[in-house]
Amino acid sequence: MLGLIQAEWLKLRKQSTAWIVLLIPVALVLIVQLGSILVVLLTKNLPNDSSSTPQQRAQLANTAQEVYNGTFLPDTFLLGLGVVGFVKGLLTIILMATMVGGEYSQNTWKNILIRYPYRHNFLLTKLLVGMFWLFVTLLAGGVAGVIFGFIPNLTLPLIKAGLKAPLQNNEDFLAKLNGAVVPTLIQMLIFAAITIALTIITRSTVGGLAITLVYTTLEGNIGIFVRELRDFTISANLTALTDHLEDNGRATIPLAQSLVALLIYMAIALGISIFLFRRADMAGV
Amino acid sequence: MTTNLTEQAPSTQVPAIELRGLTKTYGQYNAVNNLNLVVPQGAVLGFLGPNGAGKTTLIRMLLGLVHPTKGEGRILGYDIQTQKDKILPLIGAVVETPTFYSYLSGYDNLKVIAYTGGIAESRIQEVLDIVQMTPRAKEKMRTYSLGMRQRLGIASCLLSNPRIIFLDEPSNGLDPQGTIDVRNMVMRLGQMGHTVFLTSHLLHEIEQTCNYVAIIKRGTMVVEGYVKDLLERSGHQIMIETQRSDLTAHAVNQVFGQIARPLDPYRTEVTIPREQIPNVVKTLVDREIALYSVMSRTSSLEQYFIEVTADSANPFDKQAQLAQVSALQAVG
Numbered sequence: 001m002l003g004l005i006q007a008e009w010l011k012l013r014k015q016s017t018a019w020i021v022l023l024i025p026v027a028l029v030l031i032v033q034l035g036s037i038l039v040v041l042l043t044k045n046l047p048n049d050s051s052s053t054p055q056q057r058a059q060l061a062n063t064a065q066e067v068y069n070g071t072f073l074p075d076t077f078l079l080g081l082g083v084v085g086f087v088k089g090l091l092t093i094i095l096m097a098t099m100v101g102g103e104y105s106q107n108t109w110k111n112i113l114i115r116y117p118y119r120h121n122f123l124l125t126k127l128l129v130g131m132f133w134l135f136v137t138l139l140a141g142g143v144a145g146v147i148f149g150f151i152p153n154l155t156l157p158l159i160k161a162g163l164k165a166p167l168q169n170n171e172d173f174l175a176k177l178n179g180a181v182v183p184t185l186i187q188m189l190i191f192a193a194i195t196i197a198l199t200i201i202t203r204s205t206v207g208g209l210a211i212t213l214v215y216t217t218l219e220g221n222i223g224i225f226v227r228e229l230r231d232f233t234i235s236a237n238l239t240a241l242t243d244h245l246e247d248n249g250r251a252t253i254p255l256a257q258s259l260v261a262l263l264i265y266m267a268i269a270l271g272i273s274i275f276l277f278r279r280a281d282m283a284g285v
Numbered sequence: 286m287t288t289n290l291t292e293q294a295p296s297t298q299v300p301a302i303e304l305r306g307l308t309k310t311y312g313q314y315n316a317v318n319n320l321n322l323v324v325p326q327g328a329v330l331g332f333l334g335p336n337g338a339g340k341t342t343l344i345r346m347l348l349g350l351v352h353p354t355k356g357e358g359r360i361l362g363y364d365i366q367t368q369k370d371k372i373l374p375l376i377g378a379v380v381e382t383p384t385f386y387s388y389l390s391g392y393d394n395l396k397v398i399a400y401t402g403g404i405a406e407s408r409i410q411e412v413l414d415i416v417q418m419t420p421r422a423k424e425k426m427r428t429y430s431l432g433m434r435q436r437l438g439i440a441s442c443l444l445s446n447p448r449i450i451f452l453d454e455p456s457n458g459l460d461p462q463g464t465i466d467v468r469n470m471v472m473r474l475g476q477m478g479h480t481v482f483l484t485s486h487l488l489h490e491i492e493q494t495c496n497y498v499a500i501i502k503r504g505t506m507v508v509e510g511y512v513k514d515l516l517e518r519s520g521h522q523i524m525i526e527t528q529r530s531d532l533t534a535h536a537v538n539q540v541f542g543q544i545a546r547p548l549d550p551y552r553t554e555v556t557i558p559r560e561q562i563p564n565v566v567k568t569l570v571d572r573e574i575a576l577y578s579v580m581s582r583t584s585s586l587e588q589y590f591i592e593v594t595a596d597s598a599n600p601f602d603k604q605a606q607l608a609q610v611s612a613l614q615a616v617g
Contacts, residue, residue, distance in 0.1 A: 007400035014389055107384040111441070114348045114378050115402035117369035282350040283342070 004116065004125040008099075012129055017098040021091050022133070025084040025141040032083060033148040036071065040064045040156050061162070069166040071153035073146060074173050080145020081180040084138045092134060092188045093212045096195035099126050101205025109282050120274040123200075127192055127270070134188045138181065172246075179246035183238045186262055190234055191216060193269035200276050237261045299362035301326045301449050301480040302347065307356035309342050309504075316342040318504035319356065324482065324497065326361075326448070329475040331491030331498040331512070332484045335594055339504035340484045341381060344451050347482075348378050361448060374402070378451035382458070383438030385426045391437050392422040398441050412440040416470065432463035439470055449480040456487055468494055488587040492516075498586070502594045515589060521559040521581070526552050528575040536572050537565055551577075 012018050043060040070079060084091070100123075103109045113119065157163050194215065199208025216234070223230035230236055237258035243251035244258070253261075302324040309317040317339040324330050334340050345351040347358060349369045358365040360372045385394040395409045413419045416436040421429070429437070435455055442450050452471065456464045464487070471494045474481050485491050491498060492512060499509035508515065527533045530547035537545035537555055541564075545555045555565060562579070569576050 003400040003403045007397045010393060010397055010400070011386060011389070014393065016388065102386075106386060108386060110345075110348075110350055110380045111384060111398065112401050113350060114376070114380075115373060115398055115445075117349070117373050279352070281345075281352060283345065 001121055001125065004121055005129060007112070008125045008129040012099065012133055015098070015102075018095065018133055021095045022137045022140055024091065025080070025087060025137060026144040028083045028087065029080050029141055029144040030148045032079065033071075033076075033145075033152050036067045036152045037155055037159070039067055040152075040160050043160070061160075064156070064160050065163055067152070068156045068163045071149050071156065072166060073149075074177075076145045076149030076153075077142045078145070078173075078176055078180060079149070080142040081138060081177075081184070083145070084141035085180060085184045088134075088138075088184050088188055089191050089216060090213075091137060092130075092191040093195050093209055093216070095133065096126070096130050096192045097199050097205050097209040097212065099130055100196050100199040101203075101208050104199075104203045105205055113282060119278050123196060123270075123273050123277055127189075127196065130192055131185075131189060134192070135185065138184060175246050179242045182245055183242045186241065187234070187238050190262060190266045190269070193266045193273065197269045197273040197276070200273050200280070231257075232261060234262065234265055299326075300324055300359070301328065301361060302330075302482065303359040303362075305357045307343070307346065307358050308354045309339070309346060309351060310354040315504045317346065317353075317501075320501070320504070320506055322499055322506060322509060324480065324499075326480050327478060328497040329471070329481040329495045330483065331495035332482060332501070333488065333491060333498060333590055333594075334484075334501040337503075338501045338594075340501065341453055342504075343501075344378070344380055344453050344482070344484065348376070348380065348451065349373070350380070374445055375448045376451065377442030377445055377447035377449075378453075379435075379438035379442055379455060380451070380453050382431075382454075383434045383441070385434065385437065387427040388425065390423050390425055391418060391429065391433075394426060394437065395422075395441060395444065399444055402445055404444050408444055408446075412443045415443060416440040431458045432460065432466070435459060435463065435467055436470075439467070447479065449482065450474055451482045453484050454486065455483070456485060456490060464490070488590055492586045500590060500593055507593045512586065516586060521562070522554065522556050523562060523565070524548070524552055524554055524580045525565070525569070526577040526580075527569065528577075532572075532574055533569060536568055536574060540568050541565065 043064050069075065103112075112122070116122070191212070195208055195212045198211045198215065199205065202208050202211060219233055220235040223233050223236055231253050237253060240251045240253035240258040241255070241262070243249075244255045300323045302322065304320050304322040307317060307320045308315065320339075320343065332340055332343075342351060346353050347360060347365055349365060349372070353366065361375055363371040365372065385391075386397065389397070392409065392413070395412070396406065398404075399406055399409055410419070413422050416439050418433065418436055418440060421433060426434070426437075439452070439455070442452070455467045455471070459467060468490055471481060471483060475494070475496075481495075483491070483495060496512055497510070498512050498515060500507045525533055525537075525545075528551070530549065530551055530553045533553040534545040534547050537553070541557060541561065544557050545553050547553050557565060566576065566579060
């Protein structure tokens with residue numbers, strides 16, 4: 001199994017798609033941080049005459065201060081995680097569909113399946129290595145948030161006078177961190193398992209990617225149309241889990257129930273993947 | 286814990302490959318039908334059959350890529366369905382055209398295979414040297430020619446120093462030099478003591494590299510045996526160039542039966558056991574027929590192949606194919 005992990009890691013870190021997946025959130029974080037400068041620039045030059053009321057000017061000054069507050073640690077780190085969280089589903093689907101589907105499109109399964117006898121370990125290894133890469137991506141998003149946070153942090157006081165450094169308040173940092181990291185990783189794990197299953201069924205990167213996107217989109221919205229299913233969707237249970245971790249009192253589904261539901265989703269997807277993959281004939285393309 | 290290798294290593298007495306009624310069915314179609322075959326260890330087996338005969342399906346079944354519908358297959362005594370963990374370390378294979386990860390170098394591709402098979406990385410350089418790929422090993426796969434891919438495929442086979450090597454059409458798409466390189470490599474593998482299971486469309490290649498041959502048609506075994514035996518069974522062909530082919534054919538047919546036919550005014554085709562060739566020459570010399578040359582027709586396996594694989598329901602096709610082969614040989 002260690003050899004499979006080494007092989008998968010070698011393939012993944014030399015694959016351009018993996019680096020694109022990692023760099024997408026980094027680029028988005030940069031855009032967001034530069035965007036904060038733009039927001040303050042737009043609020044800077046409100047004319048100090050009768051065309052704007054003192055309330056408006058105070059509101060804009062408040063906005064600029066809030067933006068400035070967000071350029072300090074740990075908010076910059078959480079912002080980076082948040083950006084990754086925003087695109088986590090898409091990143092997971094792209095990465096896993098490429099990792100599994102690439103073996104079909106390049107017709108390389110026949111090369112590696114004849115070197116190691118236990119087929120299910122190939123899938124488990126891909127899941128493990130893929131999840132590690134996604135974890136690194138999440139971390140990269142957080143670190144990018146911190147690094148790029150220095151740009152507005154240093155620039156904003158030059159643009160707008162009167163901005164003050166916020167008082168340190170890290171009381172709920174751990175809760176927010178848990179709320180950002182744990183559900184994100186769990187959703188990535190579930191989406192990864194679903195993507196693997198659908199890519200194996202379609203035997204294609206594009207097929208796996210497209211069908212998983214359609215499925216997860218439909219699944220996320222089915223609660224709107226069928227109320228009875230509202231508490232059983234992945235998104236509802238992930239939201240509940242986040243609420244429990246942030247301890248914000250908004251959770252509508254018990255913690256144990258949401259955990260069990262998410263576990264079942266992952267187990268079913270992984271079970272189908274392994275069952276089909278072990279039985280499949282690799283009869284070529 | 287130590288491993289008792291003498292208990293685990295397969296006996297040298299068991300066949301390299303043994304098939305009993307092996308069958309693979311896709312819906313109504315029998316890709317491989319009730320195949321029986323015994324390949325002794327150390328044999329270099331040429332596995333022949335027309336396109337769609339089931340050669341690649343059989344290789345895929347032996348390698349565990351495709352599940353048999355029924356029947357039994359054993360490699361070095363181990364069951365192909367239940368003992369893959371014992372079989373895979375003992376075999377190496379290239380199935381159809383070798384495929385690798387295009388974004389990796391040749392070296393990294395071998396690294397992936399070595400890691401997957403639990404093989405020491407130091408072995409990679411050894412096999413690269415064997416297939417003479419060391420100078421280009423660090424370049425990306427996408428820059429490799431088909432010949433280089435084939436050589437890298439053979440290198441990947443050799444990584445585990447396997448007892449049995451499966452090569453599926455290794456000369457496919459290669460230029461003449463590439464074909465010769467691969468042929469020499471296969472011959473070397475045989476000399477090194479590997480059992481080689483080789484499929485090819487190039488029958489003269491099989492004739493030159495293999496000592497054992499099996500021919501299948503529509504998934505069913507037609508014939509198997511040592512190449513030498515099969516060729517003797519089908520007779521050896523020679524082409525004799527004399528002053529007059531009609532006199533030559535007449536003289537030979539008078540002494541040996543109806544085995545000669547004129548191809549043109551000077552050349553005569555004779556099908557005869559190899560050991561009888563000196564007697565044919567002596568007959569012509571005795572009758573004072575001016576003899577210019579005697580040439581062996583090297584692709585008699587090709588004729589034999591067509592004889593046994595041509596559709597018996599359509600003898601016209603068979604005759605046409607044989608005539609075509611003869612014509613090509615005459616030109617050659």
